[in-house]
Amino acid sequence: MNFYDLPAFYEILDSKYNVTNNELDSATYTNVDCNFVFSAKYARHRWFNYKEGFSPILVEKTFDEYGLDKNSVVCDPFCGAGTTLAVAKVKGMKSIGFEVNPFAAFITKVKTEDYTxxxxxxxxxxxxxxxxxxxxxxxxxxxxxxxxxxxxxxxxxxxxxxxxxxxxxxxxxxxxxxxxxxxxxxxxxxxxxxxxxxxxxxxxxxxxxxxxxxxxxxxxxxxxxxxxxxxxxxxDNGPVPKLFVESVTNLEANVEQESIDLILFSPPYANCFDYTKIYYLELWFGEFVNSTGDQKKIRMNSLRSHCHATWPDRYTNFNLPELNDQILPLLREQKLWTNRIPDMLNGYFADMEEALRQMYKTLKIGGHCSIVVSNSAYAGIIIPTDVFLAMIAEKIGFKVNEIAVERLIITSSQQYKKTEHIRKYLRESIVKLEK
Incomplete structure (x- = not known):
């Protein structure tokens, strides 16, 4: 495959699924549902500006979409600042969260605690x-x-x-x-x-x-x-979430099989962002970590979404032909800021496959899983993360109901020029799955 094949490649991938709202023509950061900035209007959610999160509006809409009530159990395996869990608590639902970053987990704990x-x-x-x-x-x-x-x-x-x-x-x-x-x-x-x-x-x-x-x-x-x-x-007092300060890959060890009605989450995007660097000040000064060894441990337990660590081999049986046989060989031919990017991407999707496999086990029959995720681009090659996750989920046994495009995303000027002819695929979406 070469650059000239990419538009047809992406179009074929999209044609396999119900991709909705995919005719947007301009990028924005002002989408209400996905942008955490709108949390500033909501009690408790406004306490810390966790820009990687989504807004409580999206959570409420998702709960309504699937008809959840006080008897429902919700899980967010990448809970970040706890938006999903906080909304579930107010609505009287039991919820479970996993977060590998101890600072983010602390935000969630404080926001979702009962107070007198x-x-x-x-x-x-x-x-x-x-x-x-x-x-x-x-x-x-x-x-x-x-x-x-x-x-x-x-x-x-x-x-x-x-x-x-x-x-x-x-x-x-x-x-x-x-x-x-x-x-x-x-x-x-x-x-x-x-x-x-x-x-x-x-x-x-x-x-x-x-x-x-x-x-x-x-x-x-x-x-x-x-x-x-x-x-x-x-x-606001209600069921206090069960919160695990550990990797999503420990999900099945801590959550009963077929016990969850909805899994709603936004994983780290495959964009090379290292959250131990972004939240360095809070992690270190707040004494959530006290050594480079502590910081490294968080990195090594997290999703392989960046290149700032030498990752050990894990989940080596992973293979997605559209990624491994088509996108990555083309990417390896390009001049990249680090030659670790192709291996990072392979590791990212391998980790996500294991995470989705464990999520599938914990969902009830007929339960739903919604993933808020953004595609990324390297050297003018868009990584269609939303569709790749849909393909992985389908392989595990999920039914892919919809890939709902929420917005086009803004990237660097250099990437923008390289991807201008295929920018409709540079997007943030909600991948909606059903067991």
């Missing part, structure tokens, strides 16, 4: 006590040199003091809420921001008079805490 008026009162009390702390200058600096540079020197001392105060507070839900409020503000107080596949120096760093770093940091914690308190409602 007493917990909120204790939270306010801790917040007041934090405002009165006596600052120390003798707290040990991080051994990690990168962490020392993430904050201006005065702000670094302040953040170490705040962390020390929270660390020494008695264990309680109020402590978790304060820790959450604090960790949500770290980026705003730092010299770096999330950008692409990691952190970059801000063009406009935080500004505050000398000696006022604590007030700057506290004001942001207080503001975040106030929004959390405003969102508190006993009506």
């Amino acid at each position: 008026q007493k917990d909120i009162a204790s939270f306010k009390k801790l917040l007041s006590e934090l405002e009165q702390i006596v600052l120390r200058n003798d707290l040990p600096l991080p051994e990690n040199e990168y962490l020392k540079r993430i904050f201006e020197s005065e702000m670094l001392t302040i953040q170490l003091n705040i962390r020390d105060f929270i660390r020494n507070a008695p264990e309680s839900k109020a402590k978790s809420l304060l820790f959450f409020a604090w960790i949500c503000t770290l980026e705003e107080c730092s010299l770096y921001r999330k950008a692409g596949n990691g952190l970059k120096i801000k063009r406009k760093p935080p500004e505050y008079p000398q000696g006022s770093a604590f007030q700057f940091a506290y004001d942001r914690i207080f503001s975040k805490a106030q929004s959390m308190i405003e969102d508190y409602s006993e009506e």
Whole structure:
């Protein structure tokens, strides 16, 4: 196969399935259902801007589409910031989540916990006590040199003091809420921001008079805490999800077979993003990891969606002819920023096949699985992830009901020019499966 064969290749793949809304002609990031930015309007969901997630609107629509009720059981095996689980909780449904990133799992845990008026009162009390702390200058600096540079020197001392105060507070839900409020503000107080596949120096760093770093940091914690308190409602209390801080490949070991009504998730996309780099600040400063070994362990347990690790062999029996015999040989002929990309893509789909195999076992007969996923592009070659996942799922035993195109996606200018004639396949979709 060569570049001239690609349009026909993609068209043939699409023709095998019910691909809907596939005549879009412009890319956008403003689709309501898939874009997490719209979560800013919703209580609890707005607490942390987890941009890789989808909105609660999509979750509610999916629940309605499949007629779920309080007797239904929902699973999100890549639960991220817990949108699926939080919506299920409010609706009185039991839910199960898996998340390999301990920071993201912590976000989910705090957002989906039950709270009482007493917990909120204790939270306010801790917040007041934090405002009165006596600052120390003798707290040990991080051994990690990168962490020392993430904050201006005065702000670094302040953040170490705040962390020390929270660390020494008695264990309680109020402590978790304060820790959450604090960790949500770290980026705003730092010299770096999330950008692409990691952190970059801000063009406009935080500004505050000398000696006022604590007030700057506290004001942001207080503001975040106030929004959390405003969102508190006993009506949100319901079934607390079962949350596993581990890989999706441990699904069948922890979930009873044929016990799930709906599996709804968005896996990491095959776009070379390493989430241990994107959430480096929160992972390290929040002490979710304390060594490069801890960080590596998260990487090695996660989906092979990036090239920042040397992956061991696993699921070596995987083979999808359209990928292995057609797309990857063409890709290997191209000039790529790393020659690991073809192997990464093979590993990604091998991992997803194993994940889908385990999901199939846990679904009830007649149960549904919806996957929100984006296609990617390398050297002008689009990787049709949505269709490949549909093909893998079909091989496992799923029925593919629909591939619903949600939006076209925006890519780099270089990729845009190379893929202009086939850009309708550069998209984010929902792959809808049934057992």
